[in-house]
Amino acid sequence: MITTLNIVFVAVVNTGLDLEISFNHFLEGIGLPSSIAHLLWLPLPMLLVLSAALIGVLVTVWLERKISAAAQQRIGPEYAGALGILQPMADGLKLLVKEDIIPQKADSLLFTLGPVLVLIPVILSWLIVPFGQNLLISNVGIGIFLWIALSSIQPIGLLMSGYASNNKYSLLGGLRAAAQSISYEIPLALAVLAVVMMSNSLSTIDIVNQQNTAGFLSWNIFRQPIGFLIFWICALAECERLPFDLPEAEEELVAGYQTEYAGMKFALFYLGSYINLVLSSLLVSVLYLGGWGFPIPIELIANILGQSANDPIIQIITGSIGIMMTVFKTYLLVFLAILLRWTTPRVRIDQLLDLGWKFLLPISLVNLLFTAALKLAFPVAFGG
Amino acid sequence: MTIATSTELICFLILSSIIVGGGIGVVLIENIVYSAFLLGGVFMSVAGLYLLLNASFVAAAQVLVYVGAINVLILFAIMLVNKREPLKPIKGLKVRKFFSGCVCAGLLALLFRVDITTKWSTPGPQAIGEIATERIGEHLFTDYLLPFELASVLLLMAMIGAIVLARRDTRSIQLEEIDPVRENVIKSSNSNVLIDQSPD
Numbered sequence: 001m002i003t004t005l006n007i008v009f010v011a012v013v014n015t016g017l018d019l020e021i022s023f024n025h026f027l028e029g030i031g032l033p034s035s036i037a038h039l040l041w042l043p044l045p046m047l048l049v050l051s052a053a054l055i056g057v058l059v060t061v062w063l064e065r066k067i068s069a070a071a072q073q074r075i076g077p078e079y080a081g082a083l084g085i086l087q088p089m090a091d092g093l094k095l096l097v098k099e100d101i102i103p104q105k106a107d108s109l110l111f112t113l114g115p116v117l118v119l120i121p122v123i124l125s126w127l128i129v130p131f132g133q134n135l136l137i138s139n140v141g142i143g144i145f146l147w148i149a150l151s152s153i154q155p156i157g158l159l160m161s162g163y164a165s166n167n168k169y170s171l172l173g174g175l176r177a178a179a180q181s182i183s184y185e186i187p188l189a190l191a192v193l194a195v196v197m198m199s200n201s202l203s204t205i206d207i208v209n210q211q212n213t214a215g216f217l218s219w220n221i222f223r224q225p226i227g228f229l230i231f232w233i234c235a236l237a238e239c240e241r242l243p244f245d246l247p248e249a250e251e252e253l254v255a256g257y258q259t260e261y262a263g264m265k266f267a268l269f270y271l272g273s274y275i276n277l278v279l280s281s282l283l284v285s286v287l288y289l290g291g292w293g294f295p296i297p298i299e300l301i302a303n304i305l306g307q308s309a310n311d312p313i314i315q316i317i318t319g320s321i322g323i324m325m326t327v328f329k330t331y332l333l334v335f336l337a338i339l340l341r342w343t344t345p346r347v348r349i350d351q352l353l354d355l356g357w358k359f360l361l362p363i364s365l366v367n368l369l370f371t372a373a374l375k376l377a378f379p380v381a382f383g384g
Numbered sequence: 385m386t387i388a389t390s391t392e393l394i395c396f397l398i399l400s401s402i403i404v405g406g407g408i409g410v411v412l413i414e415n416i417v418y419s420a421f422l423l424g425g426v427f428m429s430v431a432g433l434y435l436l437l438n439a440s441f442v443a444a445a446q447v448l449v450y451v452g453a454i455n456v457l458i459l460f461a462i463m464l465v466n467k468r469e470p471l472k473p474i475k476g477l478k479v480r481k482f483f484s485g486c487v488c489a490g491l492l493a494l495l496f497r498v499d500i501t502t503k504w505s506t507p508g509p510q511a512i513g514e515i516a517t518e519r520i521g522e523h524l525f526t527d528y529l530l531p532f533e534l535a536s537v538l539l540l541m542a543m544i545g546a547i548v549l550a551r552r553d554t555r556s557i558q559l560e561e562i563d564p565v566r567e568n569v570i571k572s573s574n575s576n577v578l579i580d581q582s583p584d
Contacts, residue, residue: 035387110421141514142440149444152452156424159459163417175463178456185452202517 173256
């Protein structure tokens with residue numbers, strides 16, 4: 001048993017922590033054909049990432065409750081588990097057993113399809129989120145562009161549920177959500193384009209690798225400070241977080257497009273918005289904060305300590321630190337988003353559209369042009 | 385038949401049946417909102433076909449442009465205008481439907497003829513996969529630069545036209561005919577458009 005584990009361990013490390021190759025090697029070692037091994041491998045990373053996303057949501061919901069409570073000088077959830085850590089589970093369970101109501105005058109087909117269409121693109125986008133050099137579902141060549149394309153499907157689901165609810169608040173909320181998401185997608189894409197231009201690739205792996213040449217000094221946030229701000233503002237707007245939560249502004253629209261939803265269908269919206277928040281934070285850390293990179297290059301530390309960077313133990317440690325760094329940066333950004341929720345007032349719809357079209361769009365175009373100029377002028381620092 | 389080819393075949397059959405069925409639904413369904421949503425489904429399936437052909441950039445662009453922009457725009461237009469009342473009966477609707485059906489059948493027959501008589505090279509050219517993005521960029525900025533720029537000018541014209549049409553109503557109101565309170569409101573709402581009227 002121990003020898004088998006040892007073989008697996010060595011195989012994992014020898015392939016540069018590429019779990020797929022070592023998994024296939026292992027299955028072929030016990031006598032399965034390679035096609036069957038591949039088929040057995042396929043669902044594993046998807047299930048892993050899906051559960052990672054769900055656990056990420058549970059943690060975020062708990063954080064949101066606790067930090068909100070702290071911001072308002074309350075205690076927040078306390079009795080469900082230590083520090084109320086089981087509260088999100090209780091929330092989920094409550095939504096699961098709630099009655100699933102479809103209003104009589106609603107369009108039941110579109111009413112059901114709407115939340116699904118909102119959730120699926122968000123989950124699909126996790127395809128490209130890297131936690132390490134080989135730790136992502138698929139290193140597709142179009143990488144970050146896939147996320148931009150997928151996030152443009154969401155407005156359809158929002159419009160669908162807003163229309164199908166047969167409720168004026170829902171329709172207004174759905175229209176607002178779609179308008180907001182369309183107008184902030186453009187500056188978002190332009191900010192991403194500037195990063196892509198510097199790393200000469202759309203792939204998230206390449207974008208992170210290009211940032212990890214000199215520790216935290218080479219992170220994109222220092223080369224793209226304006227792009228970082230634009231991306232963060234647009235990401236908040238795409239997630240419908242305060243100060244941009246107009247589609248569900250309680251004082252004006254009850255709950256926007258979610259007004260008529262209850263039970264599991266509401267839970268899908270809830271899940272979708274939180275998965276989207278975690279995903280956006282992950283992508284900010286991938287695009288601007290060096291992804292899985294440690295602030296000081298690990299090879300440097302290993303050299304100082306007199307260890308070889310190719311040592312199996314060191315590689316395992318590097319991989320774990322990579323995952324921890326990604327998660328740490330992500331939750332730092334989630335924390336920032338929650339703090340912003342309690343410190344900024346909501347903007348009006350005309351202010352929102354003005355900000356998107358008259359301020360962020362020109363600024364992001366200038367940022368793109370500026371990046372192109374800097375890339376031509378200083379190819380060393382800006383990825384020639 | 386390996387697993388890969390059979391999966392590809394199944395995907396192709398599912399996608400093409402969605403495209404054909406959805407396309408027919410878009411035309412035949414009376415409820416215009418359903419038509420618009422079905423159109424979105426058809427666009428998505430076309431993107432799926434591009435993915436099957438190993439053209440991932442084109443597929444993503446298809447989703448971004450057709451689903452994310454054009455279909456959402458169509459839905460916006462429908463939902464802002466849509467009044468839930470049956471359409472007025474049009475005279476001779478059956479005759480019109482018959483003639484338009486004839487035209488469509490003729491077009492379909494023409495397409496089938498082209499499909500059968502053309503000598504398709506099988507297998508087609510090898511898909512270049514991931515480097516397609518770079519290749520498309522190169523083509524757009526070298527030999528297809530002129531059509532690319534012309535298309536952008538066309539879009540710009542459409543955009544300016546839309547803005548002019550949308551802004552015309554507030555501009556053309558005669559300021560003298562209305563009471564002073566509303567006059568001020570209209571003046572302030574026009575302040576971005578009109579030339580500065582304040583005495584200085």
